[in-house]
Amino acid sequence: MKKRLGLGPLLLAALLATGCGAGGQPASSGGKEESSTLVVAAYGGSHEKAMKESIIPLFEQKYKAKVTYVTGSSMDTLAKLQAQKDKPQIDVAFMDDGPQAMAKSFGLLAPLDPAKVPHLSEVYDIAKDSDNIGVATGLDATGLSYNTKVFKEEGWTAPSSWNDISNTEFKDKLVLPSIANTYGVHLLVMLAKANGGSESNIEPGFAKLKEIAQYAVTFDKTADVSNYFMQGETVISAWGVGRTFTLQSKNFPIDFVYPKEGAVALMPTANLVKNAPHPELAQAFIDFMLSEEAQEAQSKATFTGPVNKQVKLPEDVAAKVVYGEETVNKLVRMDWKTVNENRAAWTERANKEIEIAH
Numbered sequence: 001m002k003k004r005l006g007l008g009p010l011l012l013a014a015l016l017a018t019g020c021g022a023g024g025q026p027a028s029s030g031g032k033e034e035s036s037t038l039v040v041a042a043y044g045g046s047h048e049k050a051m052k053e054s055i056i057p058l059f060e061q062k063y064k065a066k067v068t069y070v071t072g073s074s075m076d077t078l079a080k081l082q083a084q085k086d087k088p089q090i091d092v093a094f095m096d097d098g099p100q101a102m103a104k105s106f107g108l109l110a111p112l113d114p115a116k117v118p119h120l121s122e123v124y125d126i127a128k129d130s131d132n133i134g135v136a137t138g139l140d141a142t143g144l145s146y147n148t149k150v151f152k153e154e155g156w157t158a159p160s161s162w163n164d165i166s167n168t169e170f171k172d173k174l175v176l177p178s179i180a181n182t183y184g185v186h187l188l189v190m191l192a193k194a195n196g197g198s199e200s201n202i203e204p205g206f207a208k209l210k211e212i213a214q215y216a217v218t219f220d221k222t223a224d225v226s227n228y229f230m231q232g233e234t235v236i237s238a239w240g241v242g243r244t245f246t247l248q249s250k251n252f253p254i255d256f257v258y259p260k261e262g263a264v265a266l267m268p269t270a271n272l273v274k275n276a277p278h279p280e281l282a283q284a285f286i287d288f289m290l291s292e293e294a295q296e297a298q299s300k301a302t303f304t305g306p307v308n309k310q311v312k313l314p315e316d317v318a319a320k321v322v323y324g325e326e327t328v329n330k331l332v333r334m335d336w337k338t339v340n341e342n343r344a345a346w347t348e349r350a351n352k353e354i355e356i357a358h
Helices: 009-017 045-063 074-083 097-105 118-122 148-154 162-166 182-194 203-213 226-230 241-248 279-289 292-302 325-329 336-355
Strands: 037-042 066-071 092-096 140-147 174-177 216-220 236-240 254-257 264-266 268-273
Touching: 037 045, 037 074, 037 279, 045 066, 045 279, 045 292, 074 092, 074 097, 092 097, 092 279, 097 268, 097 336, 118 279, 140 148, 140 162, 140 182, 140 241, 162 182, 162 203, 162 236, 174 182, 174 203, 174 236, 182 203, 182 236, 182 264, 182 336, 203 336, 216 226, 226 241, 236 241, 241 254, 268 279, 279 292
Parallel strands: 037 066, 037 092, 174 216
Antiparallel strands: 092 268, 140 236, 140 254, 140 264
């Protein structure tokens, strides 16, 4: 049974800070908020399950509000925001940090008011935006996931570097993430960095990716290689720590490695949509997502590390998520400005030279 969230003093403080009265609703913004139904666009899968079972019900109860949940990937949500730009229907948009940077550059997001989101003061610096445009609500990391059973049977050493994915032993036992998703972008950049390049010098990454591609069975566009692992089509891949331990929790023999060159910070962010129908309630929701209660529930349900530095996790959970200042400080943060400026060209090149050609 999932642990239900408790109401600690931090949540009470958050309610008071957002101007809630006895009814539990945020103060009116001059009549702009016509109803108390909040529209949240966010991820599916384990994230949606955790939100609907452990987080949203308590928020609805305390704020006397209803939450409509719109499921979609980061890029799906970005497309919706662009389509609704003149008349937004979404209040809070959850997106990974890469697409979020694009949404920010397109002027689709509004800054958070620290007075209305007081838990901002408790989150790690890596989770914050310099302009307070959104905030990360969790910490994931992209590294290397591998089948421990197969590695043991074959006598293979666990991977320790991004370059280890190029071992010839993995021929026809390798599925790589497509450049179409965030894991694929992370892989390309980290292969560049592991071979003397960077976001602004991507050639070493393409050279190494071409070498590795000759061993690959396919390129996954879904960002979920669970089935490939379970069906034995891959024994190693670039993947997220949260997804890895979600699969491990189903008794599959898999483990996650933080490569020596660094694992990439992958951060789900919560954002206030510019001209959102319910800006006060939206910021109250984002603040609630940063509370200790919500952060702990999210970590237990999705293996996403907490961004709130005050959160104390049980040892068994802490061992499987990005947790603690030492681990957080080792994460590599993408230069999304440079990545997004070049992403279309990289995607076209990877498709033509590597993925379609494969």
